[in-house]
Amino acid sequence: MLRLILQRLLALVPLLFIVSVLTFSFTSLLPSDPVDLIIGDNGTQEQYELVRERLGMNQPVVVRYFQWLGKAVQGDLGTSFFNSVSVMGAVMQRLPVTLSLTAMSALIAILIGVAAGVAAALRPQSWVDRFATLGATFGQAVPNFWFGLILVAIFAVNLRWFPATGFTPITQSPWEWLRSVILPSIALGTASSAAIARQVRSAMVGVLQQDYIRAARAQGLSARRVIFKHALTNAMVPVVAVLSFQITVLLGGALIVEQVFAINGLGTLAIGAVRQQDIPMLQGLVLVMVGLVVVVQLATDVVYGLLNPKARPS
């Protein structure tokens, strides 16, 4: 298993490198001159040169890239053009917020998706199956932010069960944290649970027809054991790949859903950075997100290896 992890880690190095090149070159193409943005309209030529020097803009792009990469590897993503805060600091401050939403919505998506998928697969064509299929089709058509608005209207404005806006850090109060993330996570996770349910259902229907399921039943193992141990372990193999993709989708979706609940996470940071053309901030955000995605992919690979012995390096 350790070998698998190392193997996958090595394979990720080129990916991260290419992402960094892409991010850097793309953001370097931004139309506005960052120096102009910083000194404003009234700056003198001297000030201009000074800032240009300070930002290292007078050096060739390749040199700037490697300087940026060298610092980035050490965890220094530069300084925001606008409020002079360190990008790493700003991102790290918001990261727990977005991570809370992503993790909680992933949990909800997996729980609902697997449960609905298995229930539908056990009785194909039954009303459970039809209901789950219908729900899945519907769930994938509902925009997460709209669903968030509706949840706010019902459960926050009307029933007052949950706060309509804001976020409480888990370190401050776990209970309040849960109350603040539950609505956004449901809004975010529903579409993914629909996608997962579809996958689980089709994988499970296929696995339940396998000989080894019938053989396990013939051996007198209980239906519950056969379904949840023998069948689900195998059915999850194709689902895990989908799961990894869905978590990436959830991370992106969190950026939008945060806006519905006025939650100050990476989304707010990203939108602000776009409006202000804050290059270091955008670069840092992309890198950190790719880092998160990479961690998720690594975790999925490990789970995949655990579920599917054929995928392990021998």
Added chain:
Amino acid sequence: MSAGPATATAPRRARRRFGLASLITGVATAVLLALAFFAIFADWVVPYDPLKQNLIQALQGPSAAHWLGTDDLGRDVLSRLIYGCRIAVIAAAEGTSIAILLGVPLGLFIGYRGGWWDWVVMRVVEAVVSIPGIMVAIVIIALLGAGLHRAMIALGILFSTSFLRLARGVVLAEREEVYVRSARVVGASDGRILLRHIFPNIAPPLIVQVTLTVGAVLLAEAGLSFIGLGVQPPQASWGTMLNTAAAFMDLNWFLAIPPGIAIIVTVLSVNLLGDVLRDSIGRGIAVTARPQAPAAQPAAAGAVSVAGGAAPCTHGKDEVLRVEGLHVMVSGRDGAEVPVITDLSLGIARGETLGLVGESGSGKTLTGLAILGLTGATVRTASGSIVLNGRDLRRLPPRQLEKVRGNEVAMVFQDPTTSLNPAFTVGSQIAEVLRTKLGLGAKPAWERAVELIDRVGIPRPAERARAYPHELSGGMAQRIAIARALSCNPSLLIADEPTTALDVTVQQEILDLFRDLQDEFGMAILFVTHDLAVAADICDRISVMYAGEMVEMAGVNALFSDPRHPYTRGLLSAMPHSADRTPPLPTIRGNVPRPGSWPAGCRFSNRCDFYRPGACDRLVPLTGSGRLVRCVRAGEIELRAAS
């Protein structure tokens, strides 16, 4: 008589399913047509100017003047919604076209060129795909600036990756094909050949991908406009309308409803049409033949052959299994039930091996599963008794039956590589049975599993116990499956073609193993096979199945030396070993008739050389004592064979 209702219900059900699918397609198409209509004629059908403000009438609910109310600036929601249709259509068309125009040619190119081009572009695609889509769009918008068209360029670039991969995949697959066929010899250039081969192959997946992309673009556009990076106010789009609604949620929540419903209904229609399209492209026009109505009532068949059913061949008190008058029905796609096994009676004594022989489709495997009560949802044991060790399994509640399985009866399946679970080690699969069925602890269960693996003749058992099924050869895996089946020392073992999937040399080893184990454990074996040579090798008695019923049963020597039923004779002469006259290998003409289309009288009559009109068209009972045969002309044929 049952032919009437069975055939009458079938088309009605089919029509209903067809009706639902076409209803969905119809509604979805209507929605999209309406969307297109509003997009084109928005200027003529809107009741108000969508940008005209009227602050006095701000944030009103639905009324006669404003059907869907007004927003924060007093603008008519319905009018803005209708203009939103136009934005949605433009967005979907722009985003999807850009994705196709960017992705498909580039994918074709790198697929065709290969080498560095392919490597570099694919690495870039991988990198882009590993960033959350919305973030990619946000970065591109940072570069281009906000606005509908710029946002659509961003989404187009984002979604082009899937078209690129699709086109590249088709080229790579076709390239292989073209080279294999070596069409190059003709002199046409690679490129031209590829293009000609690619277009028919790329169209179906492309259409599917387009439907997926249109829905995704619509949702992404709404999301980007919602966070203020797509369509810019005051222009009306569904996303910007929701942005406004979000700000006034506590004052007028209704503002969120119309644009939300519009998005959902549109995306839902696109997705549903996509599903229908996907299904029709994926499946082609696969129409499965429905089994015809049964020719004879099973109940009548049972009544006639009672005399034969109570036949001998019983080994008295030593009998482990006694099946009596078993009827099994299968329900087809249309819900009508068709008999697959009728009036089957058999018994097996301790230490005895009974062969169940017949062509595929004769119902022999199903007999094994019916004994275990594991026939699946569409198959039902309608009547009869299955007495194992003095208890009728059909009367046992599910829990009790579960206890019996594994403990008193176990089954070995045809393909050992698929009957073992690929996710667990073989040792743990045996140990699991020992733990759950015998209540052994983890360690003793494992040790016993290793012992069993040793017992079925696998060298280095402790090491092999830790192997996964895919790491073992077929013969080895079948030994493991046998070890698991015997782990609780059952009194009956059902072996369903256990040697068919194996090499000939391995077959013999497995048969020897069965014999050895039977000597040691003394279990009864029901050995299902289509191979008479295998049956001759291992069975004490053989029961020949044809079209869901037993046609002959005799001791192995009697059956081989003196077959009474024409079908048995046919099977024997089709055996390669017994054919003295080398060419041609005699076979029985025709095929086993499908359940539901059995001949009314003798089910073999339409393939039988000894068919006599009249006598063979009535139901034929199983007759005889000591050995059984289901043929009205058995006596005559015997005479003829002797002469």
